[in-house]
Amino acid sequence: MSAKTADRIALSVIIAVAGIIMLVLAALLGYLLYRGLSHVSWHFLTSVPQPFRKGGGIGPQLFNSLFLLVLTMIITIPLGIGAGIYMSEYAKPNRLTNFIRLVVEVLSSFPSIVVGLFGLLVFVNLFHLKYSLAAGALALTVFNLPLMVRVTEQALRSVPQSQKEAGLALGLSRWKTIRSIMLPMAFPAIMTGTILAAGRVFGEAAALLFTAGMTTPRLDFTDWNPFHSTSPLNPFRPAETLAVHIWKINAEGRAPDAPEIAAGASAVLIIIVLLFNFGARALGRAIYRKFTATK
């Protein structure tokens, strides 16, 4: 076989594989949206679920998902970026840092159900947080932190050495160089990574079953005082998220329109995750341009 033919065959195989992946993705998305979108309405997005009757919505679950995401990110972002900066800029290459890196790797490949059980034992029982948003946020932090650390570390490492040297040579301290030169340059990548991590958190169910819980108390959406027990903002109340809700309806839904609700909720979930992904890219690019004065 001539080199040219081999080349052509390889190319067609690669195109075929890429095509198959695209097709699977498109079919999956299309099916989910086709089945779900017809059920999505303003009423569906804002009303409470009905356990036994038709016409229930996903309002509280949608709110819970978003609020839990915010809580998780409030914990994850400072920790993840801090650890990432340490790993990339300060940690000397020795056994301890290699061990930390190994732990981060292992942690990031942990099955989320295991993280959930860990959350149950530690946050829910040991810390007496009960089934609550706080426990859920901590479990998701365990799940999410490795990703944030890695994203930050890699983003900082991809800043050219010459930029770092330029800062140091001007007499800037190491921290000033990191903060004012390297972090801004790494920011788009960190931002993108953060939002992608957020998408993962948003769709997570297994880690939340035993931490944030599978129920939502009656919420009073006019009461925004986080210390009131019926306030949506109370971080110590149980909260069933959208992904958990989908699982629960499919597993034990009694409402006659349970399959439609599950399909509608899935479509909403998918759309939001997609929005995160596209938003991440657009935002990353925009911020990079702003920071670097490139047109």
Next chain:
Amino acid sequence: MQALIEIDRLNLFYGTFHALKNISMKIPEKAITAFIGPSGCGKSTLLRTLNRMNDMIPGTQIDGTVSIAGADIYGKDIDVETLRKKVGMVFQQPNPFPKSIYDNVAYGPRLHGITSRQKLDEIVENSLRGAALWNEVKDHLKRSAFSLSGGQQQRLCIARALAVEPDILLMDEATSALDPISTLKIEELAQELKERYTIVMVTHNMHQAARVSNQTVFFLNGEVVEYSETEKLFSNPEDQRTEDYISGRFG
């Protein structure tokens, strides 16, 4: 001329590699001193000991003393940031920050605590004039530094270094990535700058050393082979190896 930098029996190791061997020299102020020699001879390493940029490389070990204006820069009470403010550096590849021209120059002063807009404007203008770039960029200071040509970027980096008011300017093969015309401009600029600054340059280009420097140091395998007035070193070298190198027999 008075010596500003004094190096006394300096040895430097990267791990087990003996990169600089027993170097002693005096570098005079307000003059251009050129380090020449083949790749890997230690000339860049020595340059980087002068502003302690080697500190960043793990496994670097130093003994002997390097003093600037009488103070041992590896001494205990030396603040590395202050040292680097006083010893500016220009690198081989132009490395402006991905910011506007103005912000590049104002960067150092800002982070060293100058906030007055008027004062910053003044520093930016003076530094850009000092780097012979002002006339080319004064009308678009807000443009990205990356919109400049390579030679202009390098002069911007010089301006950036001048903006923190150094006494010494280190140039680490600062023209090797540039075209001949930009190179010439930087060489002319160096001639002007030596009126006010002490310049130490590493160059792999012997002609450049011959054209611009007052003193030349020839390095080989981590040792100083010959150090003398540039004119003398190129016209009448004492060491056979220097003669071989400058006449192009190796390197």
